[in-house]
Amino acid sequence: RTFDAVADRYVREVIPGKAPRTRLDNIGELDRLRSVFGKVLIDSIKPSHVRQHLDKRGEKAKARANRDKALLSHIFNKAREWGYTDATNPCQGVKGFTEKGRDRYVTDSEFEAVHKAAHPTVADAMELALLTGQRPADVLKIQRTDIRDGALWITQNKTGTKRAIEVT
Numbered sequence: 001r002t003f004d005a006v007a008d009r010y011v012r013e014v015i016p017g018k019a020p021r022t023r024l025d026n027i028g029e030l031d032r033l034r035s036v037f038g039k040v041l042i043d044s045i046k047p048s049h050v051r052q053h054l055d056k057r058g059e060k061a062k063a064r065a066n067r068d069k070a071l072l073s074h075i076f077n078k079a080r081e082w083g084y085t086d087a088t089n090p091c092q093g094v095k096g097f098t099e100k101g102r103d104r105y106v107t108d109s110e111f112e113a114v115h116k117a118a119h120p121t122v123a124d125a126m127e128l129a130l131l132t133g134q135r136p137a138d139v140l141k142i143q144r145t146d147i148r149d150g151a152l153w154i155t156q157n158k159t160g161t162k163r164a165i166e167v168t
Contacts, residue, residue: 003037003045006079014078019157021137029064029071032057042076042085050094062097069096132165 007030015023036053037045050069057065073091080086111130115123129139137157146153151164 001042001084003040010075029068042079043087045090047090047094050090063099066096
């Protein structure tokens with residue numbers, strides 16, 4: 001009933017169902033969590049331990065510390081579901097760091113400068129992203145066969161949401 005035991009099951013059963021980038025991020029986060037909580041009994045992890053980890057990790061990377069906490073919380077919830085513990089999630093009530101969202105807007109002149117210097121494939125991807133408002137990963141998987149019935153049909157990677165964008 002150690003953190004490592006629960007984490008091993010999490011790696012086998014939960015991580016494979018996540019998006020590729022999330023899997024990659026989770027593996028890195030899990031390495032850090034294992035170095036702190038690995039041999040600890042899952043029932044022994046307390047909110048004060050979570051806070052200590054957040055503070056230590058936050059000295060270098062506050063946003064990544066928040067992601068560590070989010071993964072720890074999810075793993076702990078799975079541990080409860082799987083019967084490893086009945087304890088309250090130790091992340092509950094532990095406040096993460098405040099994060100500022102990105103709000104950088106690429107100007108027309110910046111876009112044009114990159115577009116002009118880019119490889120034709122990249123330039124096409126830039127135009128598709130601009131015209132469709134889709135995430136880069138979604139733009140890169142667009143194929144000609146996705147255009148049917150007067151629309152571009154996209155299933156978004158991140159949310160699984162299906163979109164039909166009218167081709168005019």
